Amino acid sequence: MEALVASAVAVMTAVGVYLILRRQTFPVVLGMAMLSYAVNVFLFATGRLVVNMPPVLSDTATGYTDPLPQALVLTAIVISFAMTAVVVLLALGSFIASGNDGIDLGEDRE
Amino acid sequence: MNHWIIAPVVLPALLAPLLVLLARNDLRAQRMLSGAGTVGFAVLAAVLLVQASAGGIGVYRLGDWPAPFGIVLVADRLATLMLALTAALALAVLVHVISTGWDARGRHFHALYQFQLMGLAGAFLTGDAFNLFVFFEVLLIASYGLMIHGGGRARLRAGVQYVVMNLAGSVLFLFALGTIYAVTGTLNMADLALKAAAVPAAEAGLLRVGGVLLLMVFAIKAALVPLQFWLPATYASAPGPVAALFAILTKVGVYAILRMVTLVFGAGSPAGDIAGALLLPAAGVTLMLGMIGVLGARDLGRMAAFAVIGSVGTLMLGVAIFTPAATGAALFYLIHSTLVAGAMFLVADLVRGQRGGLLLAPGPRMANHGMLAALFFVVAIGVAGMPPLPGFLGKLLILDAARSAPTAWAIWAAILVGSLLAVAGLARAGAAIFWATNDDASPVPSQPLALAGVAGLLVALAALTVAAGPVSGWLNATAEALYAPAPYIAAVLGGGAP
Known part of the structure; x- marks a missing residue:
């Protein structure tokens, strides 16, 4: 299970890094989304991977999973979701205003 | 428990929705509410500063959960100093915004402004690393809105870059926090200081990875080389007063570096002395690059942005020595460079309002031309760090503290070559614009009231020069406290009953 989760984080991070190095805003936005998926899984795994264990106190439990990373992931998901929405709107506004979807500023500085 | 500590976060957080919901169509009401809120914010910051200098470290446990389990806010001397600095800059910028009518060029300026203050206050006060991330996001979201205020093609395109850069930074921040949590099992900064010191040698490598990632995130915020590329276009494209307020944003990165390194990744940490070794060369290159940028910039906005990079370089040279004396000197320079960078952007905005652009080329004669030239001259002296403004003293203190460094x-x-380059660059810009x-x-009439923001910042700088002795002594005591964190840790973890 550890190998599976670790390779999932690795593949998503690699895809995300590749995409945010693209020149158009659309792949960059997708890349940011991939990176935030990767970091969410990574955060989840920082509490150690266990199966079928309760996160809160229970009389019958034989062990526990760490609840804190789950709370952190929840916060991170909410924030990254909102930020993706912001960057999509901003990229759209920039595309409409300038007729150009490139992310580099290049020659068209003020 | 001292409930005043959370007030600087709660006040703007309540005011901003009020501004959107009740006063969305009434600019006058927005200005009055926002002005009153910012004055209140400044009063709260001053009260906390006085309380912290009386010696006590104020700790606020949210929901009254004891420290490593709940989130705490900590009002020590450094945090309240940064809070007071934010408030002073925010007041001057708000006066400028209202008198030049920037807030009428787009919607919801004041609401975003209050959210920005909320994020800054939270980032300075929090004692929890993940909470620091959350407040970073709050201040960044507000800064995205402020940065593209007023719209326009160049601003939106620079805004996309700024947002993407900071989103990548946020992802790195989460990776860093996850790594540190996996090693130590805590994210409370005071608890981290204890747990990180006890990390076994076998896991020190992982802690070091987390530490370097965290420093990288803060270096993005502080615009240290090689992570400074986002800053010039962002600051030059942002509305002038917003860029002036952003002068405090780079200092958030510096503050976070100072806080985390003195608590967790100091010289005695099992992760090794990573911070000094990495930051010192980066700071030197940042300083040179910034000042060369000042010399080579083609317009006043970009020149001011490069001056910010250069001042961060000077500041980080002082910080990265990591001794109490050098940190005290760096804090003195931090106060100066924040106020003077804000003043530079405000002057640039006044010039832009009169000339329509900021290119360093002959333009129309401005209304109250002489006054603007004089203001630019004074601010340029401050940016270059020449006497009589306190930047000179700050640089001198840093140079003095650096004598013992290898x-x-x-x-x-x-520092000396950087100052020379800055003088040359600023003189060239001043001659091109004002001579x-x-x-x-210029067809634009003069706006005498619009000078009030710059004048306020200059009065603050003059006061800093006059009171340099006592302020420097206070800052040295602050730095001493940073390098002896036992009372901080005891205050956060020890205080059981409210």
């Missing part, structure tokens, strides 16, 4: 010659050379004018007069 690379003292390099630090001295960087050579073509014959026609």
